[in-house]
Amino acid sequence: MNKTKWIFAVIGLLLIGGSAVVLLQFKAHQKLGEPGVKTRPRPNSRNLEIVLPETVLDYTSEWLEQPALVTNTLPSDTSFGSRLYTAPDKFWAQVTVVLMGSDRTSLHKPQFCLTGSGWAIDNNATREETLRMEQPHPYDLPVVKYVASRREQIEGRDVDARGIYVYWFVADDTISATESGLERMWSMARQLVTTGVLQRWAYISYFAKCLPGQEAATYERLKKLIVASAPEFQIPPGPQTQVAATQP
Amino acid sequence: MNTINQSAAVIPEEGLSEEIRSAWRQLPDKGFFFVLLAAWLALFHFLGNSTFGYVDTPSLFVWMFDAYSKSGLEGDDGQGMIIPFLVVGLFWWKRKELLALPLRGWWPGLVLAAGALVLHILGYLVQQPRVSIVALFTGIYGLTGLTWGTRWLRASFFPFFLFAFMVPLGSYATTLTFPLRVLVTWIVEHLFDDVLGIGVMRVGTQLFNSLGTYQFEVAAACSGIRSLTSTLLAATAFGFIVFRSPWKRAAMIAAAVPLAVVGNVLRLSLIVGAGEFFGQGVGNFVHENTFFSLLPYVPVFVGLMYLSRWLEDQREPTHPTTPSGGGEAKCA
Numbered sequence: 001m002n003k004t005k006w007i008f009a010v011i012g013l014l015l016i017g018g019s020a021v022v023l024l025q026f027k028a029h030q031k032l033g034e035p036g037v038k039t040r041p042r043p044n045s046r047n048l049e050i051v052l053p054e055t056v057l058d059y060t061s062e063w064l065e066q067p068a069l070v071t072n073t074l075p076s077d078t079s080f081g082s083r084l085y086t087a088p089d090k091f092w093a094q095v096t097v098v099l100m101g102s103d104r105t106s107l108h109k110p111q112f113c114l115t116g117s118g119w120a121i122d123n124n125a126t127r128e129e130t131l132r133m134e135q136p137h138p139y140d141l142p143v144v145k146y147v148a149s150r151r152e153q154i155e156g157r158d159v160d161a162r163g164i165y166v167y168w169f170v171a172d173d174t175i176s177a178t179e180s181g182l183e184r185m186w187s188m189a190r191q192l193v194t195t196g197v198l199q200r201w202a203y204i205s206y207f208a209k210c211l212p213g214q215e216a217a218t219y220e221r222l223k224k225l226i227v228a229s230a231p232e233f234q235i236p237p238g239p240q241t242q243v244a245a246t247q248p
Numbered sequence: 249m250n251t252i253n254q255s256a257a258v259i260p261e262e263g264l265s266e267e268i269r270s271a272w273r274q275l276p277d278k279g280f281f282f283v284l285l286a287a288w289l290a291l292f293h294f295l296g297n298s299t300f301g302y303v304d305t306p307s308l309f310v311w312m313f314d315a316y317s318k319s320g321l322e323g324d325d326g327q328g329m330i331i332p333f334l335v336v337g338l339f340w341w342k343r344k345e346l347l348a349l350p351l352r353g354w355w356p357g358l359v360l361a362a363g364a365l366v367l368h369i370l371g372y373l374v375q376q377p378r379v380s381i382v383a384l385f386t387g388i389y390g391l392t393g394l395t396w397g398t399r400w401l402r403a404s405f406f407p408f409f410l411f412a413f414m415v416p417l418g419s420y421a422t423t424l425t426f427p428l429r430v431l432v433t434w435i436v437e438h439l440f441d442d443v444l445g446i447g448v449m450r451v452g453t454q455l456f457n458s459l460g461t462y463q464f465e466v467a468a469a470c471s472g473i474r475s476l477t478s479t480l481l482a483a484t485a486f487g488f489i490v491f492r493s494p495w496k497r498a499a500m501i502a503a504a505v506p507l508a509v510v511g512n513v514l515r516l517s518l519i520v521g522a523g524e525f526f527g528q529g530v531g532n533f534v535h536e537n538t539f540f541s542l543l544p545y546v547p548v549f550v551g552l553m554y555l556s557r558w559l560e561d562q563r564e565p566t567h568p569t570t571p572s573g574g575g576e577a578k579c580a
Contacts, residue, residue: 005280005353008394012358016287019365023295023372075300104375105299120465123430123453189374 026196033191033200035099036170038233039079050081050097050202053232056225059085064094074108077101081233085225093208093225097233100201104188107203109181110146110167119148119163125215128178131223135231142177143168143226147215159211164218166226167205173237174199204234271340274347281395288361288391291368292384298372308384311377315416325416327477332414334485338407341489349399357394357401361387378415385411406488413481428476429453429466432512436520439513446524455520462523462531466516476508479548483507486552496559500552507551511544518543 039048054061064082071078079099086092100106114121125147130140146165151158168177169184176184188199206226210218272278296308303314316328339346364387371379389408393401433453440448449456456463480501487500518540523531534540 005277008353008355008358009280009283012284012361012391012394013287015358015362015365016284016291019369020291020295022369026369026373027298075304103300185374185376189370189376192374193370 029196030102031197032102033197034172034235035200035202036172036174036235036237037081037097037099037202037204038235039099042079047077047101048079048099050079050099051233052081052083052095052097053229054083056085056229056232057087059087059093059225061085064096070113074098074106075101075103077103078106085229087221091208091221093206093222095225095229096205096207098203102198104185104198104201107169107181107184107201110144110165110205114146114148114163114165117150119150122147122149126179131226133227133231135227136236139237141168141226141230142175144177144179145219149212162210162212162215162218163207164210164215164222165205165207166219166222167203169201169203170234170237171199171201172235175237176201204230271343271347276351277353277395281391284391284394285388288384288387292380295372296368296380296384297377299375299377308377308380312381312414312416315418325418325477326474327481328414328416331410331481334481335407335410338410338485338489339404342403342407346400346403349396349403351396351400353395354393354397354401357390357392357397360390360393362390364390381415385414407485410481410485413477417477428509428512431509432516433466435509435513436516439517440520440524448520448524455516457524462520462528464516464519464523464531464535475511475544475548476505478545479508479511479552480504482549483552486556490556491559496562499559500555503551503555507548510551511546511548514547515540515544 035048038051040051042049052061061083064084066080066082071080078101080097081099082094082096084092084094098106098108111121125145127145128142129145130142133139133141143166146163146167148163148165150161150163152161153159168175169181170176171187174187176187178184184201188201191197191199206222208218208222292308294306297306297311299311303311305311305314312328316325318325364383367386368380368383371377371383385408389401389404392404392408430453433450433455436455437448437450440446447458449458453466454463455466483500483504484497487497491497491500519531519534522534
């Protein structure tokens with residue numbers, strides 16, 4: 001190997017080694033942003049508990065523990081909060097919040113959990129919408145709405161069940177709701193590169209079941225629940241909130 | 249005393265192992281390249297992946313292996329397992345052409361590798377392993393250019409760019425799968441209704457009949473993304489191996505999409521047809537049976553072969569030749 005090749009070999013190895021040092025330094029000094037939801041410490045755990053309200057409107061609720069399949073699959077520093085809200089007429093809605101730690105893969109697309117549970121998403125009915133929030137100040141909350149279906153057995157009969165699934169993502173002073181998730185990822189990347197802060201996103205979802213033909217009415221009830229309950233646990237975005245994506 | 253002169257060009261081939269040894273001896277600056285390659289691969293093994301969900305590993309290679317071997321919703325990237333062998337095989341096929349080139353170092357290859365490092369740092373920071381995969385192969389390409397020069401880079405672009413198929417689409421494939429599902433379902437509905445006169449109804453991506461004897465949902469896993477990827481890969485390799493003309497290569501690649509759709513229409517038609525005439529159970533059997541799962545590839549490869557034959561018959565524009573003894577002048 002001649003002298004020139006030696007020089008280039010050394011330069012190449014220095015570049016690779018230097019990159020390794022940069023990566024290690026960055027990982028060690030990465031700052032995690034503030035969550036966009038209210039949390040409290042969990043006893044005997046480094047993870048957090050999402051503070052969901054026990055009662056909203058005329059709903060009562062019970063706390064739901066995450067199944068082992070979920071907690072074992074997602075990163076170990078993922079925080080959860082889930083409640084089943086039930087109205088006096090037995091209508092129920094499940095509210096789930098997943099808060100990432102230092103790993104964005106805590107946030108998974110709803111297709112994973114929905115289709116994994118046997119629900120088939122009707123892509124024609126998927127919509128990106130906005131809900132008008134009045135508390136703590138007026139703003140438009142962007143959401144994605146899915147309509148899904150599943151064959152279920154109720155009292156020995158095969159029944160077509162329909163599911164209404166509404167979700168969005170929130171971080172410190174930032175909200176995002178697009179089906180692709182690209183705007184949220186772009187927001188995360190931009191923030192990370194420009195400020196060194198990893199946005200700590202929370203994935204908020206509301207889910208209710210109904211019979212075919214009742215989708216619109218069920219969605220209306222979900223919307224009322226969202227408008228009433230979200231301000232209880234979602235840290236209010238400022239009036240100048242950066243909304244990463246919203247339906248125009 | 250007899251002196252036997254042998255030139256490298258007439259050394260008799262004594263089997264594959266001797267061919268490999270011969271090619272290895274002819275390749276210059278091996279130590280330089282492989283030392284840098286080893287350092288490069290070590291970087292991506294120990295600091296390649298910064299996500300720890302689903303697969304807890306710092307190695308990009310382990311992350312990639314997991315992505316290729318996943319089943320279910322994200323099981324559409326299995327081609328990643330065979331690409332390295334395909335690329336190595338194609339390099340072996342091109343070895344004489346590559347080794348006959350003047351192989352001299354080219355320092356801007358280091359710039360390409362440095363750019364790839366920046367890309368990997370960005371991908372690592374924003375926790376996007378797919379960006380790091382692009383950086384991995386771009387950097388290796390740059391190192392080959394640094395070692396063996398621009399002629400090597402040009403000649404090895406194919407098959408090197410086949411490594412692009414090693415970027416797993418995962419859940420991003422849904423942006424492709426949904427339109428494919430709708431298209432295939434729509435075609436099958438009209439094929440049965442309008443052409444065959446068999447009443448098939450469609451709601452979204454569900455197909456069923458009025459009697460309710462069967463109902464099939466064309467789920468994401470049945471969208472044809474796997475056959476599209478395989479067809480695209482086959483068409484690309486086929487086009488580059490057989491043809492030199494850019495437009496013929498482009499034609500082969502472009503044909504992959506309609507051929508994949510044809511293949512999936514055939515598969516879905518068989519499933520619906522089985523359900524129509526023999527009930528849901530038989531339709532499910534056809535759906536799950538391995539033989540019927542491979543049937544869509546028949547029209548794909550038949551189509552590629554017919555297209556390549558037609559393209560071979562398309563003459564390239566010829567240039568007037570200067571008269572020379574024994575030469576045949578062709579007029580365009």
